[in-house]
Amino acid sequence: MRLVSLTLRNFRNYPRLELELAPQLNVFLGRNAQGKTNLLESVAILALSSSPRARRESELIGPLAAEATVEASVERHGRPLEMAMRISSEGDRTSKMIRVNGAPRRAVDLPGELQATLFWPEDLSLVKGGPEHRRRFLNELLVQVEPGYGRALAAYRRVLEQRNHLLKRISAGQAEAAQLEVWDEELIRLTAVIGSSREEAVRELGPLAAANQAAISPGERLDVAYAGPPPDFAQALATARSEDLRRGSTGLGPHRDDLVIRIGEQEARSFASQGQQRTAVVSLKLAESDLIERRSGERPVLLLDDVLSELDAARRAALLAQVGSGGQVIVTSVEAEPFPASLIELARVLCIEAGQVSPCG
Amino acid sequence: MELPEPLERLIAELSRLPGVGPKTAQRLAFHVLRGDRVRADALAAALVDLKDRIGYCSRCFNIAEGDLCAICSSGRRDEALLCVVEAPLDVLAIERTAEYRGLYHVLHGVLSPIDNVGPEDIHVPELLERLAESTVEEVIVATNPDIEGEATAVYLQRAIAPLGLRVTRPAHGLPFGGDLEYADEMTLARAMSGRRPL
Ligand SMILES: Nc1ncnc2c1ncn2[C@@H]1O[C@H](COP(=O)(O)OP(=O)(O)O)[C@@H](O)[C@H]1O
Ligand SMILES: [Mg+2]
Ligand SMILES: [Zn+2]
Numbered sequence: 001m002r003l004v005s006l007t008l009r010n011f012r013n014y015p016r017l018e019l020e021l022a023p024q025l026n027v028f029l030g031r032n033a034q035g036k037t038n039l040l041e042s043v044a045i046l047a048l049s050s051s052p053r054a055r056r057e058s059e060l061i062g063p064l065a066a067e068a069t070v071e072a073s074v075e076r077h078g079r080p081l082e083m084a085m086r087i088s089s090e091g092d093r094t095s096k097m098i099r100v101n102g103a104p105r106r107a108v109d110l111p112g113e114l115q116a117t118l119f120w121p122e123d124l125s126l127v128k129g130g131p132e133h134r135r136r137f138l139n140e141l142l143v144q145v146e147p148g149y150g151r152a153l154a155a156y157r158r159v160l161e162q163r164n165h166l167l168k169r170i171s172a173g174q175a176e177a178a179q180l181e182v183w184d185e186e187l188i189r190l191t192a193v194i195g196s197s198r199e200e201a202v203r204e205l206g207p208l209a210a211a212n213q214a215a216i217s218p219g220e221r222l223d224v225a226y227a228g229p230p231p232d233f234a235q236a237l238a239t240a241r242s243e244d245l246r247r248g249s250t251g252l253g254p255h256r257d258d259l260v261i262r263i264g265e266q267e268a269r270s271f272a273s274q275g276q277q278r279t280a281v282v283s284l285k286l287a288e289s290d291l292i293e294r295r296s297g298e299r300p301v302l303l304l305d306d307v308l309s310e311l312d313a314a315r316r317a318a319l320l321a322q323v324g325s326g327g328q329v330i331v332t333s334v335e336a337e338p339f340p341a342s343l344i345e346l347a348r349v350l351c352i353e354a355g356q357v358s359p360c361g
Numbered sequence: 362m363e364l365p366e367p368l369e370r371l372i373a374e375l376s377r378l379p380g381v382g383p384k385t386a387q388r389l390a391f392h393v394l395r396g397d398r399v400r401a402d403a404l405a406a407a408l409v410d411l412k413d414r415i416g417y418c419s420r421c422f423n424i425a426e427g428d429l430c431a432i433c434s435s436g437r438r439d440e441a442l443l444c445v446v447e448a449p450l451d452v453l454a455i456e457r458t459a460e461y462r463g464l465y466h467v468l469h470g471v472l473s474p475i476d477n478v479g480p481e482d483i484h485v486p487e488l489l490e491r492l493a494e495s496t497v498e499e500v501i502v503a504t505n506p507d508i509e510g511e512a513t514a515v516y517l518q519r520a521i522a523p524l525g526l527r528v529t530r531p532a533h534g535l536p537f538g539g540d541l542e543y544a545d546e547m548t549l550a551r552a553m554s555g556r557r558p559l
Contacts, residue, residue: 090382158508166474175479182472182515186508 001115001298002328003043004073004080010065012038013355021330022348025323027339028332029360030352036332039352040118040303042070043330046083047116047301048140049098049107049150057094060087074114077298083114108150111143115296117289119282119319120305126284127268127277131258138198138259141205141288145295149197156190159183160250168248180241187253188234194254195228201291202226202259208290212283213263216318222280223262229253275312282315289327299327308338323347368394420491422467422484424449432465439463441498444553445488445517447471447505455503458550463501466491471509472516483513485520492524499527501556518559529556 008017013035030036037053045051045060054060061068067088074081086097098105100113118140126133143150163183169175206224213222229252230236240251261268261284263276272280292300299322308316308331316338323329323343332352336344351360364372368390376386393401417423418430425431432438432452442463446452452465468483480486492500502517504510518528531552 090384091376093382155508159512162474162509162512169474169477169479174477175474179472179474179479179516181519182512183474185515186512 001296001300002075003114003301003330004075006043007069007071008042009069010062011042011068011070012060012062014038014042015062015355017355017357019357021328023328025343025347026328026330027336027344027347027349028330028352028357029334029336029349030332031334034352035355036352037120037305038355039357040120040305040330040332043072043114043116043301043303044118045070046072046085046114047111047118048143049096049110052118052120052136052140053122057087057096058089058092061089061094066090072114076113081113083110108154109147111150112145112147115144115292115298115300116303117285117292117300118303118305119285119307120303121307121310123285124278124281124307124310126281127261127272131256134259134261135255135257137284137288138201138257141291142197142201144300145201145292146197149194152190152193152197156187156194156254159186159190160253160255163187164249167245167250171245171248177245184234184237187250188237191229191233191253195233195257198254198257199226199228204294205284205287205291208294209280209283209287212286212290212318213279216279216282216314217276220276220279221264222268222283224284225260225262227258227260229257278311279315282311282318286318286322289322293327299325302327302329304329304331306332306334308333309335417467421465422469422487423452423465440496442501443492443495443497443499444501444503446503447510447513451503454549455553458546458553460550460553464497468504468513471504471513473509480516480520485517488517489520489524492521492526497526499529501529501531501553502559503531503553514559528559530559532557 002023003021005021006017006019008014011017017039028036028039041051041053051057051060067086069084069086071082071084074083082099082101084099088095088097096107098107098110100110122133123137126137139153143153163180166175166179166183170177170180202224203226209224210222213220233252236252244250261280263272263280266272268277268280289300289302302319302322304319308319311319320329320339320343323346333339336349339347349360350357371390371393372383372386375381375389376383381389393404414426415424418425418433419428420433421430423430423432425433427434439462442461443466444455444461444463445466445468446455447468447470449467452467455461466484466488468485470478470483472478472480472483500517500521502514504513514530521528
């Protein structure tokens with residue numbers, strides 16, 4: 001899997017950008033707030049169909065413009081793939097138009113075409129941060145490898161939102177409790193779909209992550225387990241109903257899932273050193289790429305946003321070992337310092353300044 | 362620059378219409394301003410005429426010129442079949458297939474707690490009352506195959522069950538997340554004839 005070229009128009013601080021990418025390593029250097037993350041974000045949007053960081057999609061559109069476009073030529077299993085996304089806003093509505101090889105595509109059905117693993121500073125909280133980081137990690141992986149997962153997740157969120165509103169209306173005496181049943185039924189069905197996808201993915205991911213951890217820190221045993229919804233979810237949901245009504249929201253379900261990450265016998269979140277936690281993050285991110293490769297037969301594009309300077313030599317080396325392993329790597333960094341000279345020779349190095357990309361120097 | 366009041370007012374009214382944002386509303390308003398007086402009169406008259414002459418059928422809530430709609434007053438429909446749809450446009454779409462000869466019931470919405478819409482807001486009590494004292498043997502629930510449409514179908518199936526009627530749902534061909542109104546005729550005709558029990 002490789003990104004051949006990228007074209008941006010009015011995307012964040014890029015009024016226009018046309019970029020050809022090298023098949024192996026691409027390095028973008030730039031001071032803070034010049035557009036390094038924005039660049040990788042545009043690629044991640046094509047992979048995931050939504051921005052991993054924008055709160056509202058309208059913030060993706062550059063100043064004085066009504067729409068932003070992101071276009072990419074991709075090579076997938078040796079075949080060309082043309083992807084285009086137009087994000088436009090009118091009033092307070094933002095809409096997306098997506099085309100793949102010229103044919104319109106729904107946003108929920110886009111992930112999986114351009115497969116990528118994004119590793120950016122936020123991910124450093126993957127182990128020590130809240131469970132939402134780990135759910136996001138699972139979702140970003142699963143939408144790309146499992147057709148139908150994105151739809152199930154979107155449907156689940158919608159049903160959950162409906163159910164939560166209904167709980168509040170029932171408590172306020174505006175609706176009858178019997179109305180919960182139709183939403184519960186859908187919630188139970190979608191929980192089974194999402195839960196089994198997640199469970200299966202974590203079962204596959206665990207050994208891959210453990211192998212990466214052992215390669216970086218010999219002797220360290222990493223273990224990843226899925227903490228999903230209760231086994232008899234329908235029963236548990238029924239039992240929790242009065243509690244849900246009191247709180248006005250749903251207490252059980254995939255929106256509460258987590259990953260339990262252990263190093264040795266200890267839970268990494270509370271007991272591991274910062275160094276061990278970072279190794280685990282790198283191992284998990286690489287395992288994400290490994291799993292995508294296993295399922296699709298091709299290494300995804302690895303997007304490393306400003307994380308190398310946060311890592312020590314061994315972890316950095318593990319990530320950069322991706323170069324030459326068949327996968328394309330796109331890295332941003334403030335300084336050229338984290339890159340060994342041998343790698344820089346292989347790389348296409350460009351500099352970013354205020355939304356302009358040009359040869360350095 | 363501030364726009365003159367009549368222009369502002371038209372823009373405000375137009376932007377209340379679904380799918381019309383402020384920019385589109387402006388473009389439309391200036392279009393009306395630029396056009397002939399006759400066109401503006403015709404548009405205004407059509408709007409008023411619509412509200413004066415068209416209402417909803419007191420039995421099925423389809424659009425009607427009198428108390429009953431053309432279908433309810435036809436006398437030549439199959440009164441053992443009743444099809445529940447979300448909107449009057451769905452009636453039109455199904456009628457175009459010429460596959461279905463039964464009656465209708467138009468909900469004017471779907472269950473959606475987010476929008477404060479419950480069964481009593483979508484003519485469900487009227488439907489149940491109507492079914493209890495009718496010759497209907499089969500109810501076809503043709504709500505859209507999206508989340509709220511499916512939830513509404515399941516709700517109706519449960520509410521109708523005690524009456525002992527057959528409840529079905531149009532089967533194949535309707536893509537999930539799709540909209541009945543936009544389904545092509547062939548697909549819709551096949552979906553109506555290949556119903557599955559709910
Ligand atoms: N919609 C937008 N229009 C114009 N500029 C934007 C927009 N969104 C973000 N920016 C600018 O992008 C810059 C941040 O870019 P970013 O890629 O996060 O920087 P870094 O190089 O540090 O990763 C900031 O200067 C910010 O003002
Ligand atoms: Mg950045
Ligand atoms: Zn009628």
